[in-house]
Amino acid sequence: MKKLLVTGGAGFIGANFIQKALRERSDIERLVNLDLLTYAGNLENLLPVREDDRYTFVHGDVRDRALVGALFSRYDFDTVVHFAAESHVDRSIVEPALFLSTNVLGTQTLLDAAMARWKTAPDDKYSREYREGVVYLQVSTDEVYGALGETGLFSEESPIAPNSPYSASKAGADLMVRAYHMTYGLPVNITRCSNNFGPYQFPEKLIPLMLHNAEAGRPLPVYGDGMQIRDWLHVSDHCAAIMAVLDRGVRGEVYNIGGGNERANIDIVRLILKELGKSESLIRFVRDRPGHDRRYAIDSRKITAELGWTPACSFERGMRETIAWYLDNPGWVQRVVSGEYMDYYSRMYGGK
Ligand code: NAD
Ligand code: TYD
Numbered sequence: 077m078k079k080l081l082v083t084g085g086a087g088f089i090g091a092n093f094i095q096k097a098l099r100e101r102s103d104i105e106r107l108v109n110l111d112l113l114t115y116a117g118n119l120e121n122l123l124p125v126r127e128d129d130r131y132t133f134v135h136g137d138v139r140d141r142a143l144v145g146a147l148f149s150r151y152d153f154d155t156v157v158h159f160a161a162e163s164h165v166d167r168s169i170v171e172p173a174l175f176l177s178t179n180v181l182g183t184q185t186l187l188d189a190a191m192a193r194w195k196t197a198p199d200d201k202y203s204r205e206y207r208e209g210v211v212y213l214q215v216s217t218d219e220v221y222g223a224l225g226e227t228g229l230f231s232e233e234s235p236i237a238p239n240s241p242y243s244a245s246k247a248g249a250d251l252m253v254r255a256y257h258m259t260y261g262l263p264v265n266i267t268r269c270s271n272n273f274g275p276y277q278f279p280e281k282l283i284p285l286m287l288h289n290a291e292a293g294r295p296l297p298v299y300g301d302g303m304q305i306r307d308w309l310h311v312s313d314h315c316a317a318i319m320a321v322l323d324r325g326v327r328g329e330v331y332n333i334g335g336g337n338e339r340a341n342i343d344i345v346r347l348i349l350k351e352l353g354k355s356e357s358l359i360r361f362v363r364d365r366p367g368h369d370r371r372y373a374i375d376s377r378k379i380t381a382e383l384g385w386t387p388a389c390s391f392e393r394g395m396r397e398t399i400a401w402y403l404d405n406p407g408w409v410q411r412v413v414s415g416e417y418m419d420y421y422s423r424m425y426g427g428k
Contacts, residue, residue, distance in 0.1 A: 077322050078105045081153045083138050083186065084117070084160030085109030088277040089215070091121035093157065093315045098125050101319075108132045108151055110144070111160065118417045120408060121276045135421065138182035141189070148193040155322060156190055156212045158183060161249075164280055165219075165242045169366060172241035179245035180252065187212065187256045187264075194262070204261030213322060214253045214266045218307070218332065219243035221268070223369035230268075231375045232330045239367045250330075263327035267318055270334040270374045273394065274311035275401040279412060282306075286345050287402050288409055290354045300364030302342030305371040309335030310394035313387040320385040331383070334374025337391040351399050 080097070084090040086109065094109060107130055111117045125131045132151075136143045138160045147153075161179050162168065168175045194210045197203040221230040222237035236251070238244040256262040271282075279288045289296050317333040325331065342359075349356055379385045389397075402409060411417045 077101065077155050078103060079151055079153045080104060080107045080155045080157060081110060081147065081151070082107060082157045082159065083110045083182075084158070086111040086113055086117035086119055086121055087159060087163070088116075088121075088274075089272055089311055089314060090159035091118075091276050092274060092311045093159070093318060094122060094131070095124055096312065096315045097319070098128050098131060104130055106130055106132065106151055108134055108147060108153070110134045110136055110138060110147065112137045113418075113421055114162075115418075116163065116278050118276070118278075118412065119420050120411065120417055139177065139185050141185050144185055144189045145192070148189050153190075153193070154207070154210050156186055157215065157318065157322070158186055158213065159215045161215075161246070162242070165240045166280070166365065168240055168242035168245070172245075175241050175245040176248070179242075180248040183214065183249035184252050187252060187262065191256065191260055191262050195260075206261065206263055210263055211322060211325075211327065212253070212262060212264045213318065214250060214264065215318065216250050216266050216268045217243065217246050218268050218270045218334065218372050218374050219369065220247040220250055221372075224371040224373055226371070229373045229375035230332060232268075232332055232378055239369055257328045265321050265325045265327065266330045267321055268330060268332050268374075269314050269317070270307035270309050270372055272311045272314050273308055274398050275405075276408075277311075279409060282341060282344065283348070283398065284402060284409075286348045287352070287399060288413065290348055290352050290358060291403075293354070293358070295360040296345055296349075296358050297360050297362045298342055298345055299362060300368060302345065302361065303340050304368060305338050305340050305373065307334045307373045308337040308339055308344075308391055308394075309333065309387060310389035310391075310398075313389055316388065317379060317385045320379065320383045324383045326382070331379040332374050332376055333379060333385075334376045335387050335391065336374075336376070338371075338373050339391070347395065348399065351396070
């Protein structure tokens, strides 16, 4: 892990990963962040690393084969961490084609570039030899497994049974990653993590949306009966798990990552209202999301037993810190909600 290509690093988890990696890892020589800056990409999330000499931002699309190939030639990456994606289930319901294009074709473009650059005999279709130490890591989601009933956990062997256009596109991408390993021997890993929370999450997702509305005294839209369950993990623990897989993962393997923090949506909403000292009368039960998965819960025993990863941040501490972060950064929230953050790129990089 010396020369990294990180995609989607201006988004929520990617930005947390880049900050953590550059803060903690002196072995990193170069970290290139390739991001299209869609509505979800915000360069303000990377202000703490902007002056780091090892960090380079490239504004571009993971589906752009010429660009991705040129970056591999220029920077000679040994590691790819692929975060870039369309990531919101509700948006996937109204615009499924975009999810298929970004999430599946974007992944395949990166796989092709990695294979072409890393294979020691690139013209030999039977060769399975790669340069020492290279790895392609696909950041996936527990949602590819579909929904659980009241009991049970998703293991790495659970059937792939996605229910939303988002999760179907992530599953499609995972299957391409698997195929490149099985057919070409590409050294890959897939990580499937549960719902993340923490700083820099776009306020379209449950926790930052509810925080923002509660602060402003606006109604809190809870889908259906609010009894859907998610397994919450602080983003810093997700990033630590990705690093553990990069460092010690067995190539070709899938690793599930979860917090063991199952919470019903309505309980999260009530907790936020309580922490902010706001009334539960702000809660509005609204029409349910079509195809809404009832419950997700992750069995993380494999990554714990084989790679020694365990979550370091409890749900309670993580929520307290996350709420404090949003309250301490009203400017960030305001610029995101107003759309002003979109101008940041031209202000920072205009003319360059
Ligand atoms: P996000 O929506 O906050 O960020 C996505 C980033 O990808 C943005 O910066 C966006 O500009 C960029 N992007 C989108 N299309 C692009 C393209 N064509 N080329 C280059 N960049 C592009 O997402 P997130 O919540 O940070 O999630 C990151 C990854 O982790 C995704 O792959 C997601 O599926 C996965 N994941 C997320 C969660 C979660 O709870 N948020 C849980 C498990 C897995
Ligand atoms: P979300 O943050 O969109 O993540 P995901 O759908 O990937 O799990 O939603 C988390 C849960 O919160 C999900 O069950 C849908 C629910 N939800 C609401 O009830 N109201 C909302 O306004 C949003 C955004 C989500």
